[in-house]
Amino acid sequence: MAGKKRGLFVGRFQPIHYGHIKVIKKILEEDEEIVIVVGSAQSSHSLDNPFTVGERIVMLRSVLKEERIDLAKCYIVPIPDAEMHAVWVAKLIAYCPSFDTVYTNEPLTRRLFEEMGFSLGTIPLFHRDLYDATEIRRRMVEDEDWRSLVPPCIVDLVEAFDGVGRLKALSKSDKRGGSNA
Amino acid sequence: MAGKKRGLFVGRFQPIHYGHIKVIKKILEEDEEIVIVVGSAQSSHSLDNPFTVGERIVMLRSVLKEERIDLAKCYIVPIPDAEMHAVWVAKLIAYCPSFDTVYTNEPLTRRLFEEMGFSLGTIPLFHRDLYDATEIRRRMVEDEDWRSLVPPCIVDLVEAFDGVGRLKALSKSDKRGGSNA
Amino acid sequence: MAGKKRGLFVGRFQPIHYGHIKVIKKILEEDEEIVIVVGSAQSSHSLDNPFTVGERIVMLRSVLKEERIDLAKCYIVPIPDAEMHAVWVAKLIAYCPSFDTVYTNEPLTRRLFEEMGFSLGTIPLFHRDLYDATEIRRRMVEDEDWRSLVPPCIVDLVEAFDGVGRLKALSKSDKRGGSNA
Amino acid sequence: MAGKKRGLFVGRFQPIHYGHIKVIKKILEEDEEIVIVVGSAQSSHSLDNPFTVGERIVMLRSVLKEERIDLAKCYIVPIPDAEMHAVWVAKLIAYCPSFDTVYTNEPLTRRLFEEMGFSLGTIPLFHRDLYDATEIRRRMVEDEDWRSLVPPCIVDLVEAFDGVGRLKALSKSDKRGGSNA
Amino acid sequence: MAGKKRGLFVGRFQPIHYGHIKVIKKILEEDEEIVIVVGSAQSSHSLDNPFTVGERIVMLRSVLKEERIDLAKCYIVPIPDAEMHAVWVAKLIAYCPSFDTVYTNEPLTRRLFEEMGFSLGTIPLFHRDLYDATEIRRRMVEDEDWRSLVPPCIVDLVEAFDGVGRLKALSKSDKRGGSNA
Amino acid sequence: MAGKKRGLFVGRFQPIHYGHIKVIKKILEEDEEIVIVVGSAQSSHSLDNPFTVGERIVMLRSVLKEERIDLAKCYIVPIPDAEMHAVWVAKLIAYCPSFDTVYTNEPLTRRLFEEMGFSLGTIPLFHRDLYDATEIRRRMVEDEDWRSLVPPCIVDLVEAFDGVGRLKALSKSDKRGGSNA
Secondary structure, three states: OOOOOEEEEEEOOOOOOHHHHHHHHHHHHHOOEEEEEEOOOOOOOOOOOOOOHHHHHHHHHHHHHHOOOOHHHEEEEEOOOOOOHHHHHHHHHHHOOOOOEEEOOOHHHHHHHHHOOOEEEOOOOOOOOOOOHHHHHHHHHHOOOOHHHOOHHHHHHHHHOOHHHHHHHHHOOOOOOOOOO | OOOOOEEEEEEOOOOOOHHHHHHHHHHHHHOOEEEEEEOOOOOOOOOOOOOOHHHHHHHHHHHHHHOOOOHHHEEEEEOOOOOOHHHHHHHHHHHOOOOOEEEOOOHHHHHHHHHOOOEEEOOOOOOOOOOOHHHHHHHHHHOOOOHHHOOHHHHHHHHHOOHHHHHHHHHOOOOOOOOOO | OOOOOEEEEEEOOOOOOHHHHHHHHHHHHHOOEEEEEEOOOOOOOOOOOOOOHHHHHHHHHHHHHHOOOOHHHEEEEEOOOOOOHHHHHHHHHHHOOOOOEEEOOOHHHHHHHHHOOOEEEOOOOOOOOOOOHHHHHHHHHHOOOOHHHOOHHHHHHHHHOOHHHHHHHHHOOOOOOOOOO | OOOOOEEEEEEOOOOOOHHHHHHHHHHHHHOOEEEEEEOOOOOOOOOOOOOOHHHHHHHHHHHHHHOOOOHHHEEEEEOOOOOOHHHHHHHHHHHOOOOOEEEOOOHHHHHHHHHOOOEEEOOOOOOOOOOOHHHHHHHHHHOOOOHHHOOHHHHHHHHHOOHHHHHHHHHOOOOOOOOOO | OOOOOEEEEEEOOOOOOHHHHHHHHHHHHHOOEEEEEEOOOOOOOOOOOOOOHHHHHHHHHHHHHHOOOOHHHEEEEEOOOOOOHHHHHHHHHHHOOOOOEEEOOOHHHHHHHHHOOOEEEOOOOOOOOOOOHHHHHHHHHHOOOOHHHOOHHHHHHHHHOOHHHHHHHHHOOOOOOOOOO | OOOOOEEEEEEOOOOOOHHHHHHHHHHHHHOOEEEEEEOOOOOOOOOOOOOOHHHHHHHHHHHHHHOOOOHHHEEEEEOOOOOOHHHHHHHHHHHOOOOOEEEOOOHHHHHHHHHOOOEEEOOOOOOOOOOOHHHHHHHHHHOOOOHHHOOHHHHHHHHHOOHHHHHHHHHOOOOOOOOOO
């Protein structure tokens, strides 16, 4: 609540990759603590959001340990989407420890925080064509190499969750919207 | 609750067609009772889901009678979508009589039940290019023959509900999402 | 869609009792078909709504068979509550086959249909002090006689669902609202 | 957007009474424009919220005309409740023209705006025991005098909406929660 | 409630343009009062719905004043979308003063009111290729002329809200669905 | 995912007290890791749930540090309530790392996990009359001693959040339901 400067990092981590890790380390160079928001927590089992929020939390924790990042400096907070973009930042504030700087490259997220008057940090670009979760999910479906884009512990966890099998199954569905049946 | 083996059949029935009827009969050869889930119950008045759930229930009941299927062996249960794919099966379980085997060819639905440990039955393929609700709705909009793909009572009911008129009206809307206005 | 006169009966059936059965029989004397709405479908595991909607559907079907009521004349439609009382009737209309007369003694339900211009049928009072689901649930918690107030098949099903055990467990909770944790 | 100082007045107006009118006039002495928020817009047909939001808007407009208050200075904005108290103010901000001072005596509402850093105006107390919507609704149910507590046009509108009949009907319901059936 | 004939005009006003104003004036020639529904009230910060409902209400009020339209004849009512198309009209009825004729060219909206038995007025076509909010938003993103398609006060308000900056920021997002993160 | 035995502890932590800490330590004697679920995450600013979920997470983390509990063994997962009790456990499973044993004394929570077939651990009773969050909140409102029932860091945080001021403000509200206005 006091003293400690905290950076906020918003992502969906579908799945976490080397690009995310770079950012987390960069933020911990700037700030004393980091709040990692696992966005769209309600989503799973879709091509854009294959992993459940529980699986994503396990992956994040696993990477933090593997990278020897001090867990005492990290908060991991899953947040479900809000019905209104215009209230999502207020919802995030209610779910998180207070924070000082927001790190994100997603244009909508960036804009929402900007309009609320938050200070926005810059994230170094790091081979965004490669280290991109959409590209990684595409490779999983197409049986191309995705393992080199994520840390070893994530390869193991994706396999434990049968993430590739799940994505391939979902890719055969012609559902466009969010209907379940 | 006991004894009777029940099969679960999940569909949206927009509208019901000869392919669905084949499956229902096939399940009743394997199991003593069938639970027919009318999925996305909240949806209507869209190109993918033109009919209300009430209209779909009337169509199902009408077909069961026309085909002389014993109503005492059939449960028809409308279920609205869940906010989270990951909880939809739990919601369905709360809405339905207990069941033993799940019949569906929809990849997402199949995967969700598989991950919950359910036994999945196989559905015989039956001219899926023809007996497909998406194709039937396309034909309704394009004024092509759709009547030969559904039972006679469904032709009558679609006309009573002015289903073709509704679909054609909706096809002129440029709404993409689910907004009402 | 046409011809057949249908009566609508709205209840929560927590659990179904002899009073409900009287009403169902009465309606089938007046109308050719009955639509039995299982209201508050989303509710279960509370003192007012101990049974899931699936359990309530099984109980209803079981009673209809035991009473030799023609299933071809009965629709059972579970409907979750609406966010707004003022739109609940519209939601019910979307979920149900069309109907002509509404049967209910619940003052709010009655008022909502009245304001929408529906015709309301009268339900004969039948020992409402005894044949009352609130009283039956109270007796279940207090270990008093409830078995005489429901048909034999319901006694069996309540026991199969461990309904009394569930109610007693819930009665020890001091939760007032709808929170889960 | 600029220049004009606006006061925000939050109420549910179930129904509007002389106390509300005093406050509206007081705010228009302090500020150039007033935003009148009709809260709990989704609620109606309950003992605490008998009138629909449409009926409440009609009542407000009618009073403003009767009191010769300049409509060009008044915004009337209905706002449904938010799932989270902590985001309700953000939702209200998204629904309303920008405002400078908040007027409310409701402790929760007051606290929510205070924590968001808003300036809170003071509302003169004006016979709160009498000019109180809860008291007015109680008198409607008990057939005591309520007409003297609201302006003449509200007496007419409550009668046009059959508000007393609706409240009396609802008072016979034993529903505690928000269930519809 | 009585006497006054009211027309209902449904739009999203993202943003309001000369086409809308024509319709409002046309309706006020036919009817004594107009109810202007600001639809999809919950939406903002997306390419289809950039402006918050509060911003849209301010724009509408500003145009009505600029055009010297009598505010005493106009109700502006923001309405959030409903979960079910089939209940949206019932929700709108609960939010609005009663009305007699519905004016809209949107095929889905038109159909929903038609099925509820409402009388539908005709809206004169007025250069729909130009006076179209989708076209205006496209021009804002592409830095083409949009100012000539909206009244002067709207140019000012869009600039005060930084509407073009917001739209351009959102156009860089690759979010398809409604997720916030 | 494998090997490590995890215990699940469900609470609302409004606020965390010595009783909770006892349980956390007890679970970490039995299991290698603990998943601490912060339930009713959406709730705050009410007499039963005064603190936001973000404040509760900060309090939990602070206590874990003060008590020198290894953070690498603890997951803190906020979970909003589900619309249906019957799907809440499925929602929790989607939000959490997998777990083996569930620890809770709340009768409803206990029953929901039991019906899903989970193994339930026993929690030692520890002066439940004193170490009870309801009692602590009551003392806060009544200006009685509450500081002795929570760890020193919680006293500091409650003061930093002005928790007592908030509770006292809320205690003056006569709102019963969840309405915001």
